[in-house]
Amino acid sequence: MLSAFFIFVRGILMGIADSVPGVSGGTVAMIVGIYERLVTAISHFDTKFLSLLSARKVRQAASHTDFGFLATLLLGIIVGLGGSSIFMHSLLTDYRSVTFGAFMGMILASVIILYRQIKNKNFACGAAMVIGAFLAWYVTTMNPLTGRDDDLLYVFGCGLTAICAMILPGISGSYILLILGEYEPIIARVKDLASFQTTPQDLLTLCVFGSGCVIGLLAFSHLLKYLLRVHHSVTISTLTGFMAGSITCLWPFQKEIENVFQNVSFMEFPIQTRIYALCAFLAGLVGVLALEKAASLLVPQKTKK
Template identity: 45%
Template sequence: MDEPQQPKPYLTNEDFAHVGKGLLMGGADVVPGVSGGTIALIVGIYDRLVTAVSRCDGTLFGLVTSGRWCAAAAYVDLRFLVTLGLGIGCGVLALGSVMHFLLEHHLQLTYAAFFGLIGASCWLVGKMIPKWNTAEIAMLVIGAAVAVWVVNQPTLKHPPDGMWYTFFCGVIAICAMILPGISGSFILLILGKYHDITGIIKNAAHFEVNARDIGSLVVFAFGCLVGLLSFSKFLKWLLARHQSVTLATLTGFMLGSLCRIWPFQVDKTPEIKEFKDKEFQLLDVSEIPVDTQLALVIVIAVVSAAAVILLDRATSPHNSDEKPLVEEQ
């Protein structure tokens, strides 16, 4: 892991590199099934990122309150976090409106891509476990069972509109976003908030936001901040001490959640224009029409899965099954 650097008064090539890496992470975080944590792993900054965020603690508070600003910036690796965060924000803005359009106008093909991405991500995360023992298998089953129960809750079919729920979604989604192999966008999709958030991003990209959009975005961002600060230390400890069981649980959760994005669904409310208010019915395998659309869905799912597998191969130089994803300090 790169050691935190002392703050510098000017932009460097390393700063631009971090913006570029953040751009990749932000773009990945918008796509359900592609994890920004995986991208961080690929580009070699995952350990540094988790460590930097986990240092938002009492030591940092003491440095700030005593007026030792430079020491505080160095301790939390502020320059790295700011440049990376700038890139992530640009990546989210660039791709958010595209995903919103695809959901509204090409739902089946978009879900086919998501299904392939997340299905392959299950393999990717499971592959990080060196040896499957009874504990790992048990947590896989528990994770899958919890996911099936969660995605079938009536509340998630028509999620609450309140700001408290937006805050809650931010807390949960950011925790997933910093985990390798787990997509925060997929969590938002399960929670029924993905379309709303990408809609706000689309409006922001076109400078068409209203007061409610701004309020929702601020509350969501605050939820992300709270989730990040409260979860980062626990995540660092969890991955350093209990990596296999943690990853097995996550694998099971993703497997159980696949029914949420089953590509073959029938719109039961075609008269309703608002996507979030629509109701869809899943088709059984025997009910799926055999036509060119079916072939296209299969091709898109397979290509998407192949993309994740190729992405995993790119992580090989940076990830080893012989050591934890993060080092305990």
């Protein structure tokens, strides 16, 4: 079992990832080895949990949902989001190519590591990986839609879809909201709520959106738990494909066109920027692979003692 400190650190890493456009906290959860535990813990907010609470068996209810793990992880995510907001904006504004180059290298290394961990590399796993990669690529290259935030059913669907994407490694929930045209309206309403300037209609919209998130999170976590239990290799292959297909979001060479950052040719950037981005990419790639290698060497030593 992981100590609370290491769970907290993993939460911080997930929070930092969620602050980067196009990067999913689920990706980090997969990389650091807590993805399946996280999905299982969320899926345990079920009828048994409610029955334990109604019987005032709080300790058993907390144990059933792995509450200590979730609370520690959530605290880390909050710290990661808050802390990274201080410097991540500056990095993405002043050193976007270098920052995205490093993230791209780290994600690619993670795809390689996860591929090695697939136990049964058969045709079904290969097909699942290709389909996952294509779906992630297709979603991340879609043009944003015009939001319909006056339609509460649409807002509910956006919340449900975004939270499902947030659980999946490789696909950012905020990016899905951007595609659906609801990112800016939801963010604006959250800011108004934080500054106590919200209206009853805006509050209703946020409640509907939040309801979609909660229902989507609980339902999708149950589905993922089932797939990981019954079709583990195929599911991991699909999730690995999601990560691989979403790498285009982290292309280091982007320019803002009509208020949206779009991928362009590396030739449009100065040679110095290209070199720095390449070095950052290699550093991220080699760094993650080296850490994984070091961890694999330490495990046998611990088991021998």
